[in-house]
Amino acid sequence: MKIGVIGGGAWGTALAQVAAREGQPVRLWAREAEVVASVNERRENALFLSGVPLSSSISATDDLDDLRDCGALLVVAPAQHVRAVLGAVDFGATPLVLCAKGIEAGSRRLVGEVAQEVQPAAPIAVLSGPTFAHEVAAGQPTAVTLACADEALGARLADRIASPAFRPYASTDVIGAEIGGAVKNVLAIACGVVEGARLGQNARAALIARGFAEMTRFGLARGARAETLAGLSGLGDLVLTCSSTSSRNFSLGVGLGEGRSAGELLADRRTVAEGAFTAPVLREAAAEAGVEMPVTEAVCRLLEGAAVREVIAALLSRPLTRER
Numbered sequence: 001m002k003i004g005v006i007g008g009g010a011w012g013t014a015l016a017q018v019a020a021r022e023g024q025p026v027r028l029w030a031r032e033a034e035v036v037a038s039v040n041e042r043r044e045n046a047l048f049l050s051g052v053p054l055s056s057s058i059s060a061t062d063d064l065d066d067l068r069d070c071g072a073l074l075v076v077a078p079a080q081h082v083r084a085v086l087g088a089v090d091f092g093a094t095p096l097v098l099c100a101k102g103i104e105a106g107s108r109r110l111v112g113e114v115a116q117e118v119q120p121a122a123p124i125a126v127l128s129g130p131t132f133a134h135e136v137a138a139g140q141p142t143a144v145t146l147a148c149a150d151e152a153l154g155a156r157l158a159d160r161i162a163s164p165a166f167r168p169y170a171s172t173d174v175i176g177a178e179i180g181g182a183v184k185n186v187l188a189i190a191c192g193v194v195e196g197a198r199l200g201q202n203a204r205a206a207l208i209a210r211g212f213a214e215m216t217r218f219g220l221a222r223g224a225r226a227e228t229l230a231g232l233s234g235l236g237d238l239v240l241t242c243s244s245t246s247s248r249n250f251s252l253g254v255g256l257g258e259g260r261s262a263g264e265l266l267a268d269r270r271t272v273a274e275g276a277f278t279a280p281v282l283r284e285a286a287a288e289a290g291v292e293m294p295v296t297e298a299v300c301r302l303l304e305g306a307a308v309r310e311v312i313a314a315l316l317s318r319p320l321t322r323e324r
């Protein structure tokens, strides 16, 4: 099965490298001409994943039509751009594996739901989990959730991309896999704030645990399964992203915690911190579902410019309650 990858950022490039194992052909679509040239001519994505030598069986293109002959497509454009990128070409019944983590602003749709709207004939799968691109590209051991309602198709996709260092675990809970990945980005910003404001490791552990509680409340309200949220794509990714400055979301939070503004921190960056875009739409979606998400609310207020001290005080002065 020839794999196509839509999106030439760090994660799309790392996944192309995974799919190219043992010289299997992979077609990588990138938006930037310099990425296409860098991959084809220098076997490196100098813009988004520099220093990683790429397989010669990856060929890059800026024309989505060149991916029409692929047996499956990994969709790795940032969540807010999936509709525009994926809607540009009709891929018919080619299976789509969504790898972005976020919720679309405006529509409040998960990425898989957006994909289903723009490619109605395509079977949908979701690949998500604790996966820093540079570690995956370096062949370090990594495990992910690969969720697909059609178990046979999920198994074929898993076989095609698995390697000893890259282990997909099968699930049929597509919504659960998506919600874990989208929500953890917002919570990672919160944990970064704790680091930046030097609130201590107790506070960070408390945020991870209470953040997981709100991820679970929201996920269950949207039809996710608890076991998925407690798995690689939920708790697993939450732990990773909430504890490392390798995370763009965590790093954004560190800056906010140090008192810098979101505008300053997000200006001119070429890499994506999905949590900044997901937080406001997650707040809306939570309100719609009648779910309380105080950590998400705090992140939204910080992104809107509220002072760290005030936001922390508001979180800590909430009425005492049962742990649930």
Ligand SMILES: NC(=O)c1ccc[n+]([C@@H]2O[C@H](COP(=O)([O-])OP(=O)(O)OC[C@H]3O[C@@H](n4cnc5c(N)ncnc54)[C@H](O)[C@@H]3O)[C@@H](O)[C@H]2O)c1
Residues within 6 Å of the ligand: 007, 008, 009, 010, 011, 012, 013, 030, 031, 032, 048, 076, 077, 078, 079, 081, 085, 099, 100, 101, 102, 131, 132, 133, 134, 270, 271, 272, 274
């Ligand atoms: N980097 C990681 O370690 C990692 C791991 C797992 C999942 N992800 C997810 O993968 C998705 C892509 O992230 P990334 O890290 O590969 O990106 P990146 O930050 O490395 O690069 C930015 C990407 O955004 C694209 N982009 C910018 N403006 C665009 C526009 N107007 N239209 C379409 N595309 C545009 C660029 O072409 C580039 O591919 C995100 O949802 C992210 O959460 C990333």
Ligand SMILES: O=P(O)(O)OC[C@H](O)CO
Residues within 6 Å of the ligand: 101, 129, 130, 131, 132, 133, 185, 188, 237, 240, 241, 246, 247, 248, 249, 250, 272, 273, 274
């Ligand atoms: O750098 P981040 O915060 O986008 O996190 C990357 C991946 O989602 C980690 O699993």
